[in-house]
Amino acid sequence: MTFDIKVFNNISEEGLKQFDDSLYTINQTQNPDALLLRSKKLHDMTFSEHTIAISRAGAGTNNIPVDRCTKDGIVVFNTPGANANAVKELVLANLLLSARPILKSAQWVQTITDDNVEEIVEAEKKSFVGTELEGKKLGVIGLGAIGAMVANDAYRLGMEVMGYDPYVSVDTAWNISRRVKRVTDLDELLSTSDYISLHVPLMEKTHHLISTEELKKMAPEAVLLNFSRGELVDNNAVLQALADEEIAGYITDFAEKSLLGHEKITVLPHLGASTEEAEINCARMSVRTLKNYLETGNIKRS
Ligand code: MLT
Numbered sequence: 001m002t003f004d005i006k007v008f009n010n011i012s013e014e015g016l017k018q019f020d021d022s023l024y025t026i027n028q029t030q031n032p033d034a035l036l037l038r039s040k041k042l043h044d045m046t047f048s049e050h051t052i053a054i055s056r057a058g059a060g061t062n063n064i065p066v067d068r069c070t071k072d073g074i075v076v077f078n079t080p081g082a083n084a085n086a087v088k089e090l091v092l093a094n095l096l097l098s099a100r101p102i103l104k105s106a107q108w109v110q111t112i113t114d115d116n117v118e119e120i121v122e123a124e125k126k127s128f129v130g131t132e133l134e135g136k137k138l139g140v141i142g143l144g145a146i147g148a149m150v151a152n153d154a155y156r157l158g159m160e161v162m163g164y165d166p167y168v169s170v171d172t173a174w175n176i177s178r179r180v181k182r183v184t185d186l187d188e189l190l191s192t193s194d195y196i197s198l199h200v201p202l203m204e205k206t207h208h209l210i211s212t213e214e215l216k217k218m219a220p221e222a223v224l225l226n227f228s229r230g231e232l233v234d235n236n237a238v239l240q241a242l243a244d245e246e247i248a249g250y251i252t253d254f255a256e257k258s259l260l261g262h263e264k265i266t267v268l269p270h271l272g273a274s275t276e277e278a279e280i281n282c283a284r285m286s287v288r289t290l291k292n293y294l295e296t297g298n299i300k301r302s
Contacts, residue, residue: 062201062203
């Protein structure tokens with residue numbers, strides 16, 4: 001007996017190598033036994049009656065109709081934690097980029113045509129003064145694998161870190177530095193943070209978690225970072241808050257037309273998990289878990 005797997009694009013070959021040819025075929029039939037994907041949206045897809053599992057090489061499952069799958073007996077797997085380090089590093093990089101005009105000043109230096117570079121640089125550097133992260137307050141909303149790593153490392157950079165997560169597990173709580181202050185009142189975090197970083201999954205109740213009311217509670221110097229899901233933030237409310245100087249900036253990993261070209265908004269093309277290491281980790285974990293299920297019926301992640 002063999003299993004046919006429908007593989008969508010952007011799955012690392014390192015993961016696919018784990019499918020043993022004697023037991024698996026890839027993209028060979030119209031009725032696959034399982035689907036393996038990264039960001040492909042499956043909401044409009046009709047699944048073959050053979051399909052018994054869907055494995056996502058990534059943490060979020062909002063691109064999969066999980067309720068429908070559950071009703072149809074299709075098991076859905078994800079890879080929590082497998083790309084957490086990559087996302088954490090991108091968040092920390094953006095905190096640093098936000099505090100210091102690194103990109104702007106480096107671009108400016110390249111435009112100098114005069115031979116007297118040193119003198120020009122010396123005269124102009126006063127316009128590129130930044131701030132330090134040390135002593136600044138970071139509010140982390142969501143203390144799962146990624147949020148906990150961001151909180152710990154920001155603390156190591158000297159930031160005062162607050163974490164809010166009404167659902168955090170005991171295990172995760174133990175992984176967070178004792179110096180990360182756990183708050184139970186979201187308003188406290190919103191109103192006292194210099195930077196606020198979102199690390200919650202997209203669900204019905206987290207859709208537009210940050211909207212007009214929440215933005216109004218933030219400090220005028222506050223910068224909001226969103227490396228989780230675009231829909232957690234009401235973009236129109238952010239544009240209004242920036243126009244009214246209620247917050248200082250928005251950094252998001254989710255491109256949307258209305259956000260482009262705004263001087264106080266940084267938009268990245270969903271790069272959080274885009275490192276060689278994270279792509280390999282996610283692909284390996286999603287394939288291992290899928291194989292384990294198909295071969296043994298065990299739903300334990302491996
Ligand atoms: C995730 O949910 O972990 C990310 O969306 C992964 C990705 O970028 O594919």
